[in-house]
Amino acid sequence: MKVYISGKFYDKADAKISVYDHGLLYGDGVFEGIRCYSGKVFKLDEHLDRLYDGARHIHLEIPLSKQAFAEAIHETLRINGLKDAYIRAVVTRGIGTLGLDPRKCGKPEVIIITDSIQLYSPETYEKGLELATVATIRNHPAALDPRIKSLNYLNNILARIEATLCGCEEALMLNHKGEVAECSGDNIFIVKQGVLKTPPPDAGILKGITRGVVIDLARQAGIPVQEVPLTRHDIYAADECFLTGTAAEIIAVSKVDGRVIGSGKQGPITKLLHQRFHELTRQ
Ligand code: PXG
Numbered sequence: 001m002k003v004y005i006s007g008k009f010y011d012k013a014d015a016k017i018s019v020y021d022h023g024l025l026y027g028d029g030v031f032e033g034i035r036c037y038s039g040k041v042f043k044l045d046e047h048l049d050r051l052y053d054g055a056r057h058i059h060l061e062i063p064l065s066k067q068a069f070a071e072a073i074h075e076t077l078r079i080n081g082l083k084d085a086y087i088r089a090v091v092t093r094g095i096g097t098l099g100l101d102p103r104k105c106g107k108p109e110v111i112i113i114t115d116s117i118q119l120y121s122p123e124t125y126e127k128g129l130e131l132a133t134v135a136t137i138r139n140h141p142a143a144l145d146p147r148i149k150s151l152n153y154l155n156n157i158l159a160r161i162e163a164t165l166c167g168c169e170e171a172l173m174l175n176h177k178g179e180v181a182e183c184s185g186d187n188i189f190i191v192k193q194g195v196l197k198t199p200p201p202d203a204g205i206l207k208g209i210t211r212g213v214v215i216d217l218a219r220q221a222g223i224p225v226q227e228v229p230l231t232r233h234d235i236y237a238a239d240e241c242f243l244t245g246t247a248a249e250i251i252a253v254s255k256v257d258g259r260v261i262g263s264g265k266q267g268p269i270t271k272l273l274h275q276r277f278h279e280l281t282r283q
Contacts, residue, residue, distance in 0.1 A: 004076045004112035006063075015113075022105055023092025027152030029108070030054040033117075033246045034087040036077055037281045041087070042246075044070055046209045054148040055091060062091050063108055076112045086117035086247065092151065119185075119247045120169065128254025128266060129243065131183065132166035133232060134159045138173045138181040141204045146181070149206060156184040170243065172235070172256060175204040180230040186245035187211040188253075190230065190238035191262075191269045197234070200227040210244040217276045223269060232257075240267030242274075249281075250274045 003015035010016075022028035032047045048066045055062050064072065073087060089112050096105035120129065136158045139146050144155075156173075163171035163184070172188070175181040180199055182188055187208040189198045196218045201207045218225050235241060239262045241253035250273060252266040266274070 001115065002076070002079050004072055004110070006107070006110050007072075009076075009079060015111075017092065017109060017111070018095045020095045020097070021092050021109060022094065022096045022102065023090070023109070023151050025096070025098070026093075026100065027150065027154070028058070028060075028102060029090060029092035029151040030058065030060065031088065031090040031149055031151055034073070034089065035246055035281075036082065036085045036087060036114075039077075039083040041070075041073060041077075042281060043209045043213065044073070046212070047089075050149060050207070050209070051089060051091070054150065057145065057148050058150065059102070060091065060093060060108055062110065064110060069110070072110070073112055076114050080114050082114050084116075085114045088113040088115070090151070117247045120251060124169065125251055126266075128252040128261075128264070129170055130168045130255040131170050131172045131253055131257070132163045132168040133257050134162035134166075134171040134173060136162060136171075136173065138175050138204050140176045141202075146204050146206050147201065160184040172232075174232075177229075178231075179203055180232065180235060181205050182208075183243055186243035186248050186251075188230075188235075189214065189242050189244065190235060191240035191267060192234070192238055194224070194269075196223050196225045196269065197228055197230060198225075199230055203229060208244055208246075210246055210249065213277065213280070214244050214250065214273055217273055217280070218269075221272060221276065223272075235261070238262060240270050242266075242270045250277050 001012045002009040034047045092109045094105040094108045139155045159171035171184045182205040236259045241261045
């Protein structure tokens with residue numbers, strides 16, 4: 001497997017970044033997780049828009065146009081002979097000094113890794129995922145806006161550790177207002193009386209690309225969709241609950257904090273959206 005680093009391709013074993021890179025020293029950078037289905041990169045423009053918006057926010061100038069970035073992704077897939085893949089695009093601040101000042105860094109590094117990803121077992125997709133609400137709240141948007149997919153994922157990792165300690169595979173994270181935000185690496189949806197509901201972007205969440213696709217698919221299927229603040233009560237009392245993300249795609253939630261959600265199995269609307277998503281990506 002070849003890895004792209006700033007215009008050159010390296011074997012996986014030789015694909016290395018300096019220990020002085022502020023991406024490593026401070027988590028200073030942005031990234032994307034993207035999927036390629038049957039040779040077509042899924043929602044590439046949306047992923048690049050989010051990457052470049054995040055870079056703007058952190059005052060990081062990506063040394064490639066969006067078009068050149070897209071070409072680099074396609075070239076990496078081509079060199080590795082991949083048609084179905086998970087793509088990790090990373091832009092770091094670059095090599096700097098042992099001080100925070102990003103002005104002391106040289107050129108940002110652009111990294112493109114192509115590989116595969118399987119977050120959950122087929123059995124978990126079948127049975128549904130168990131969540132635990134964790135004490136670690138999602139980053140306050142005024143501190144580090146969750147809309148930036150930054151290289152600093154400690155907030156999410158801490159949440160994941162807490163979930164694991166509770167015997168669950170995913171964490172339900174609340175925001176600073178105590179409302180439901182999202183999971184450590186996925187957005188959350190519920191169905192209540194035929195209405196699909198998910199927290200709005202200003203609840204302090206990553207505005208997931210899969211989330212957007214699922215909202216579109218639901219509207220096309222005539223399912224009413226509401227982007228509204230949700231509480232834990234809404235989750236516990238939901239008829240259905242599922243998560244969305246590039247890696248997980250759509251996965252049903254069977255239990256939250258020990259409460260069985262709906263029937264405890266993948267509900268009819270989750271199933272329909274899962275099928276539509278599959279048709280869209282595997283057509
Ligand atoms: N919330 C958070 C915090 C995320 O990190 C999502 C929601 C879903 O967004 P997308 O755009 O993917 O629908 C994410 C994305 C991994 C992995 O390695 C995690 C994500 C994406 C790809 C891989 O666990 N999270």
